[in-house]
Amino acid sequence: MTRFRRQLFVGWFLFLLASAGAIALHLRYHLALPKYAYLTGWAFFGVMLLLTLYNARKKLPFLPLGKSENWLQIHIYGGFFTVVLFLIHLNFRLPTGWFEGTLAWLYLLVTGSGVVGLMLTRILPRRLSTRGGEVIYERIPVLRHALRCEAESLAFSSDSTAKSPALAEFYLRELAMFFSGPRHFWPHLLESRRPLNALLSEMDDLRRYLNESERATLEKLRQLVRQKDGLDYHRALQSSLKLWLFVHLPLTYSLMMFTLLHIVIVFAFAGGAR
Amino acid sequence: MPPTIERPQRWDVAFDSEMTDAAVGRLLAIAPFSAMDEAKFSKRTPLREILRNDTSIRLYRKGEIIVRQGDYGTSAFLILSGATRVVLKPDLPLSLLGRQAPGKKGIFRTLAQLWSSNRPPESFRRAQLGHGEGLGARRNENEEVHVFLQDLPRVLGQHRTEQMIAGDFFGEIAALSRMPRTSTIFADTDEVELIEIRWQGLRDLMRYDPALQQHINRIYRERAMASFLRATPMFRHLTKEQLAQVAEQVEFATYGDYDWSGEYKRLAKAGSVTPEKEPVIVQQGDYPNGVVLVRAGFARVSQKFGTGERTLNYIGAGHVFGFDEIAHNWREPSASVSFQFTLRAIGYTHVIVVPTHVMEKIVLPSLPPKDLPALIAPRDVEIAAPAPTELARDLVGAETLEFLTENRFFNGTASMVIDLDRCTRCDDCVRACASTHDNNPRFLRHGPSIGRLMIANSCMHCADPVCMIGCPTGAIHRESFAGQVVINPVTCIGCKACANNCPYDSIRMVDVRDENGDFMMGEDLKPIAKATKCDLCVENHGGPACQNACPHGALERMNLNNLTALADWMKR
Numbered sequence: 107m108t109r110f111r112r113q114l115f116v117g118w119f120l121f122l123l124a125s126a127g128a129i130a131l132h133l134r135y136h137l138a139l140p141k142y143a144y145l146t147g148w149a150f151f152g153v154m155l156l157l158t159l160y161n162a163r164k165k166l167p168f169l170p171l172g173k174s175e176n177w178l179q180i181h182i183y184g185g186f187f188t189v190v191l192f193l194i195h196l197n198f199r200l201p202t203g204w205f206e207g208t209l210a211w212l213y214l215l216v217t218g219s220g221v222v223g224l225m226l227t228r229i230l231p232r233r234l235s236t237r238g239g240e241v242i243y244e245r246i247p248v249l250r251h252a253l254r255c256e257a258e259s260l261a262f263s264s265d266s267t268a269k270s271p272a273l274a275e276f277y278l279r280e281l282a283m284f285f286s287g288p289r290h291f292w293p294h295l296l297e298s299r300r301p302l303n304a305l306l307s308e309m310d311d312l313r314r315y316l317n318e319s320e321r322a323t324l325e326k327l328r329q330l331v332r333q334k335d336g337l338d339y340h341r342a343l344q345s346s347l348k349l350w351l352f353v354h355l356p357l358t359y360s361l362m363m364f365t366l367l368h369i370v371i372v373f374a375f376a377g378g379a380r
Numbered sequence: 381m382p383p384t385i386e387r388p389q390r391w392d393v394a395f396d397s398e399m400t401d402a403a404v405g406r407l408l409a410i411a412p413f414s415a416m417d418e419a420k421f422s423k424r425t426p427l428r429e430i431l432r433n434d435t436s437i438r439l440y441r442k443g444e445i446i447v448r449q450g451d452y453g454t455s456a457f458l459i460l461s462g463a464t465r466v467v468l469k470p471d472l473p474l475s476l477l478g479r480q481a482p483g484k485k486g487i488f489r490t491l492a493q494l495w496s497s498n499r500p501p502e503s504f505r506r507a508q509l510g511h512g513e514g515l516g517a518r519r520n521e522n523e524e525v526h527v528f529l530q531d532l533p534r535v536l537g538q539h540r541t542e543q544m545i546a547g548d549f550f551g552e553i554a555a556l557s558r559m560p561r562t563s564t565i566f567a568d569t570d571e572v573e574l575i576e577i578r579w580q581g582l583r584d585l586m587r588y589d590p591a592l593q594q595h596i597n598r599i600y601r602e603r604a605m606a607s608f609l610r611a612t613p614m615f616r617h618l619t620k621e622q623l624a625q626v627a628e629q630v631e632f633a634t635y636g637d638y639d640w641s642g643e644y645k646r647l648a649k650a651g652s653v654t655p656e657k658e659p660v661i662v663q664q665g666d667y668p669n670g671v672v673l674v675r676a677g678f679a680r681v682s683q684k685f686g687t688g689e690r691t692l693n694y695i696g697a698g699h700v701f702g703f704d705e706i707a708h709n710w711r712e713p714s715a716s717v718s719f720q721f722t723l724r725a726i727g728y729t730h731v732i733v734v735p736t737h738v739m740e741k742i743v744l745p746s747l748p749p750k751d752l753p754a755l756i757a758p759r760d761v762e763i764a765a766p767a768p769t770e771l772a773r774d775l776v777g778a779e780t781l782e783f784l785t786e787n788r789f790f791n792g793t794a795s796m797v798i799d800l801d802r803c804t805r806c807d808d809c810v811r812a813c814a815s816t817h818d819n820n821p822r823f824l825r826h827g828p829s830i831g832r833l834m835i836a837n838s839c840m841h842c843a844d845p846v847c848m849i850g851c852p853t854g855a856i857h858r859e860s861f862a863g864q865v866v867i868n869p870v871t872c873i874g875c876k877a878c879a880n881n882c883p884y885d886s887i888r889m890v891d892v893r894d895e896n897g898d899f900m901m902g903e904d905l906k907p908i909a910k911a912t913k914c915d916l917c918v919e920n921h922g923g924p925a926c927q928n929a930c931p932h933g934a935l936e937r938m939n940l941n942n943l944t945a946l947a948d949w950m951k952r
Contacts, residue, residue, distance in 0.1 A: 108951060108952050109933070109952035110933070110952055164808060164811075164929070164931075165815075166494070166815075167808075167811070167812030167813075167815050167816060167925045167928065167929045168490065168493045168812075168815055168816045168920060168925060169490065169491075169493075169922075170490075170920075170921040170922035171922075172922075172928075173927075173928050174808065174928060174929050174930060174931045175930060175931055175932065175933045177931070178931040178932070227804045227932065230804070231800060231801055231802055231803055231804055231805070231932075231934075232801045232832075234800065234805075235800035235801050235831070235832045240800065240826070240829055240834065242825070242826050243805060344805050347804045347805060347806065348805075348806070
């Protein structure tokens with residue numbers, strides 16, 4: 107069994123075992139134990155706290171706290187386990203009241219964003235490496251600017267044999283916008299080549315109006331368009347790989363704040379809890 | 381037409397551009413050069429030109445360190461006047477060699493990183509960057525930095541030493557075999573004049589002067605050969621006498637160029653790194669005249685394929701080549717085979733050749749049948765029997781093997797390998813490195829890639845650390861024998877020798893700051909620079925921070941000379 111398969115197997119096995127144990131305990135004790143909601147609540151909160159500690163682990167790489175990879179595995183399967191604890195804590199009913207509802211929604215959004223993030227981190231890197239042209243995210247604007255300058259100098263270079271400014275006009279009409287900034291985020295994310303093909307097709311149409319020298323320039327522009335498209339592709343996918351955390355983390359902090367408030371309120375009005 | 385460059389020639393760059401005719405004339409009048417027969421030297425490499433281009437006259441003052449134990453060097457020394465002293469036992473302490481003591485950070489230093497992480501990058505307390513204890517440094521008239529032992533009587537009192545006088549050679553074994561220097565040698569008189577001979581010159585002098593060759597061969601066999609042969613499994617059944625006989629008859633040679641990193645950089649830039657340009661050690665199809673043992677450096681095993689050659693494997697120190705063919709011919713003399721593959725030096729390769737007759741008379745009869753390789757099956761055009769060297773291609777694939785060879789990545793014992801199919805480009809590795817190293821990440825998460833494999837621009841802790849050649853203060857060193865290559869910031873003088881030598885551009889010079897964040901300036905009002913690079917977190921508990929910080933198991937520090945480990949990791 108390969109390492110990742112073993113990881114998957116162990117993760118699911120422990121998750122299913124823990125879930126089965128938690129449900130069995132719930133069925134056995136949920137009517138028998140006094141203050142049962144407190145017990146499930148603290149267990150739920152404890153696991154959530156453990157999950158948020160992963161971020162602290164990331165901030166302290168110089169301490170011997172174990173491999174981040176193992177922490178992530180705990181974070182993933184622990185995250186799945188919180189769904190079971192969440193349902194047990196709610197006693198398998200829908201939440202009532204705006205506060206409880208907000209808390210439940212926050213939990214669902216955190217979990218959902220985590221699952222989306224997990225999917226993105228498993229799918230997008232493979233697509234990036236398949237596409238090739240690896241580039242550091244922070245360098246993309248610099249490279250894009252260089253491509254733009256090169257494209258502009260090609261399009262606007264004076265050609266003594268040209269009879270009309272067709273190439274320059276085409277650049278201003280179709281390519282200036284394309285080179286000016288990142289484009290086609292969603293098509294790239296959805297692996298659609300339609301915008302690129304449309305642009306290349308327009309460039310093909312333009313060929314018939316150009317002389318030999320201009321055609322050579324157009325060919326160079328085509329190469330630059332492809333390179334720019336590659337940069338946009340990397341930007342779209344690398345942005346997605348980074349941006350989901352900007353959803354997941356603020357929601358997590360909000361959830362933890364609301365949870366703490368929830369605990370305070372529960373203890374403040376403890377009379378009704380069982 | 382592909383871009384071309386002028387092929388570098390021998391003596392394009394002299395070892396010392398200031399060697400004059402008068403100096404050469406003076407050397408020719410001194411032993412051992414005076415006893416050499418100029419007529420025996422080839423017309424292309426006359427003695428006079430060797431002395432002019434491959435030597436340099438060096439002056440040292442009393443107490444100045446000439447070579448340090450553990451350093452790598454590519455030159456030998458001959459004492460012209462004055463005396464030097466070699467430290468025998470015990471070895472000089474690390475502090476006197478310009479190195480930092482190995483060890484992990486204590487609990488308080490580890491925890492202190494919690495609040496010290498806000499400091500400006502690469503900042504030091506001014507007191508931290510004073511001279512090493514017991515050491516001083518001065519520049520000579522050529523602006524070379526010489527480090528000297530401040531308390532010489534104490535060193536002499538605490539260490540057993542031996543004096544060397546005019547006419548004595550030292551450093552020749554390290555120069556010829558690219559092994560670390562075994563002892564520290566310092567100047568013992570007020571003015572010591574030495575001639576430093578780079579290895580190419582020494583090689584040529586040996587070639588044309590039998591007396592020098594005999595002298596160095598004897599030293600080499602006495603000091604280095606016996607221990608190497610004893611450690612080679614093929615000879616483990618030999619008696620002491622037989623081993624001595626083998627040691628007496630083996631030959632040794634160096635192929636390629638010790639200064640390969642410079643030429644490699646130029647050729648790589650021009651895109652003309654090809655196997656055909658590498659020096660041949662053994663040619664496929666030739667009569668097997670000896671078993672080749674690689675003692676240092678690396679060699680490419682290749683096979684004719686179409687009009688070119690395809691790489692089957694690369695082998696490094698400790699590997700044996702040609703054993704199968706010679707064992708086959710010994711057992712089946714009527715169906716003898718020639719060398720099945722070609723062996724070429726990559727960069728440089730130092731080899732020991734055990735002649736066929738020594739193998740047949742002494743070595744092969746001592747081996748039990750189970751230790752003998754299988755007979756080589758008859759073949760027509762293609763290889764019939766799978767040779768062990770073919771496994772490398774099967775393991776990682778032909779393209780990856782070519783990629784690793786052409787980029788010289790097999791040199792790395794702890795290369796940063798990234799699986800792009802798993803890497804989410806989150807830069808947790810970069811942040812972890814920065815947090816662990818004065819807020820200055822010591823690597824770039826980018827580098828040459830093939831398919832889903834990327835070798836990031838980080839120190840690979842090379843098996844052949846060319847960066848360690850020429851450090852004037854010993855600041856760059858191995859933490860232990862064959863251990864991590866680290867830099868002691870206290871003794872680094874920012875000369876860039878290591879950064880310029882590194883073929884992989886993995887060493888960066890940074891201007892350091894004081895505790896207030898201001899750049900430190902020298903007396904000349906120029907910023908103080910230090911060489912920085914990955915130290916594999918030698919001081920940290922738990923291993924490399926980059927590897928531990930990767931949430932997706934996409935980054936691994938790996939010995940790329942072990943293709944099985946790489947293959948296992950890729951299939952994980």
